[in-house]
Amino acid sequence: MRFRRNQPAKKPLPEPLELDILRFSHDGRGIAEKDGRIVMVAGALPGERVTARIDKANTKLWQGHAMTVHQPSEARTEPHCAHFRQCGGCQLQHMTLASQHEIKRTAVMDHFRRNGIELPEAPAMIESPPFAYRHRARLHVSGKGQIGFHNAQGNQVVPVQQCPVFTEQLAAAYEQLRTAAPLKGLTQLELVVDDSCKMGAVAVKGKPEALERFHRWVEQQGWVWNQPLSYAAGEKTVTAYPGDFTQVNRAANLKMLETGAQWLNLNTGDRLLDLFCGSGNVAYFLSHRVGSLVGLEASEAAIRQAKAVQNGDAHCQFEVADLFQVDVSGMTLVRDLNPNVVVLDPPRAGAENICRHISKLTGLDKILYISCDPATLARDINLLQQADWCLSKLALVDMFPQTKHVETIALLEKK
Numbered sequence: 001m002r003f004r005r006n007q008p009a010k011k012p013l014p015e016p017l018e019l020d021i022l023r024f025s026h027d028g029r030g031i032a033e034k035d036g037r038i039v040m041v042a043g044a045l046p047g048e049r050v051t052a053r054i055d056k057a058n059t060k061l062w063q064g065h066a067m068t069v070h071q072p073s074e075a076r077t078e079p080h081c082a083h084f085r086q087c088g089g090c091q092l093q094h095m096t097l098a099s100q101h102e103i104k105r106t107a108v109m110d111h112f113r114r115n116g117i118e119l120p121e122a123p124a125m126i127e128s129p130p131f132a133y134r135h136r137a138r139l140h141v142s143g144k145g146q147i148g149f150h151n152a153q154g155n156q157v158v159p160v161q162q163c164p165v166f167t168e169q170l171a172a173a174y175e176q177l178r179t180a181a182p183l184k185g186l187t188q189l190e191l192v193v194d195d196s197c198k199m200g201a202v203a204v205k206g207k208p209e210a211l212e213r214f215h216r217w218v219e220q221q222g223w224v225w226n227q228p229l230s231y232a233a234g235e236k237t238v239t240a241y242p243g244d245f246t247q248v249n250r251a252a253n254l255k256m257l258e259t260g261a262q263w264l265n266l267n268t269g270d271r272l273l274d275l276f277c278g279s280g281n282v283a284y285f286l287s288h289r290v291g292s293l294v295g296l297e298a299s300e301a302a303i304r305q306a307k308a309v310q311n312g313d314a315h316c317q318f319e320v321a322d323l324f325q326v327d328v329s330g331m332t333l334v335r336d337l338n339p340n341v342v343v344l345d346p347p348r349a350g351a352e353n354i355c356r357h358i359s360k361l362t363g364l365d366k367i368l369y370i371s372c373d374p375a376t377l378a379r380d381i382n383l384l385q386q387a388d389w390c391l392s393k394l395a396l397v398d399m400f401p402q403t404k405h406v407e408t409i410a411l412l413e414k415k
């Protein structure tokens, strides 16, 4: 016989309550205070009085969502998408683009302040079309074979019919996929459209027979799943397989690269080291402006693509490297390059290890840091400042409108 220990009875959640929303959280929720406790309310804006249902209650923090808004803020707008609230993809569709920019600016400045960096002024925002910007999407499939995005908790697939942040071509392909593709047995797939409107779709996770069936269907549509797609990078064209990293917002990506190029003001005497280079989006945008270039990246597939588009660019070299493990200053390829400019474009984890050691590259005088996570960017810039680097330019890039995410680009110069 097995005995169960008595579990303490679960405390019931508090009744819905009326709250005055005081400020934003970094992820776009409204913050209120009640009896010395912080209450985070999804779908509520500063200045609003709302009735909120509490979904999670700890001693010091309650979390919930707005059921009724009694005094709407001027920053409030009607969400475009019927799935807003259920779908975890967008968090900010209920607010104007100007307020979205304000929260993103505040979030970046707060992260910098926490790391001891006071910004003299609010950084500029490189803007993007607010909708129809996304040319690539990672999608999930439910047990019933319905396709969509995860909910905010990441534990359920929301069967999305249409997504307003998809470009027109991606939206048309999504409709075809949703209504006609054999999805049962898959759990994750990626859909992408390249700069020549060629479609790609690759099953990422699922049962082997479901993957095979899906890829046969992809081929029947004239789409690709195991061939590279093409993207403009300035004067060059880079390629990447469906499922591999490419910037999701092509228009904002180009504006960001133009800003970076202007800040760096490169010439043919420059030697550029591009770390986390992917298949060469940044490297090829800048390659014709520099004398020599080395790109390093962990993905073998991406490096193969970067090498494949060199077209006689003998001054560009690309190699596979795990940049979280190696000290780049010790690599022969890097020592031979003797870079004076580094581009860093790491994943969300940032580039802490590199920032601790980068000053060993004694010829270096400029670092362009492109980041998709302001928390790790601020941590890394703090490290660089301690090693005699000075933050000389900073801009935000609205790479993911309607979502809480923001891209940031920073120029650091040696003191």
Ligand SMILES: C[S@@+](CC[C@H](N)C(=O)[O-])C[C@H]1O[C@@H](n2cnc3c(N)ncnc32)[C@H](O)[C@@H]1O
Residues within 6 Å of the ligand: 245, 246, 247, 276, 277, 278, 279, 280, 281, 282, 296, 297, 298, 299, 302, 321, 322, 323, 324, 325, 345, 346, 347, 372
């Ligand atoms: C934000 S993407 C930037 C890619 C490229 N610069 C671009 O614009 O397309 C980050 C890149 O870091 C690579 N990466 C992730 N972990 C890595 C590691 N440990 N070492 C080297 N590269 C890594 C990813 O494969 C991805 O290509």
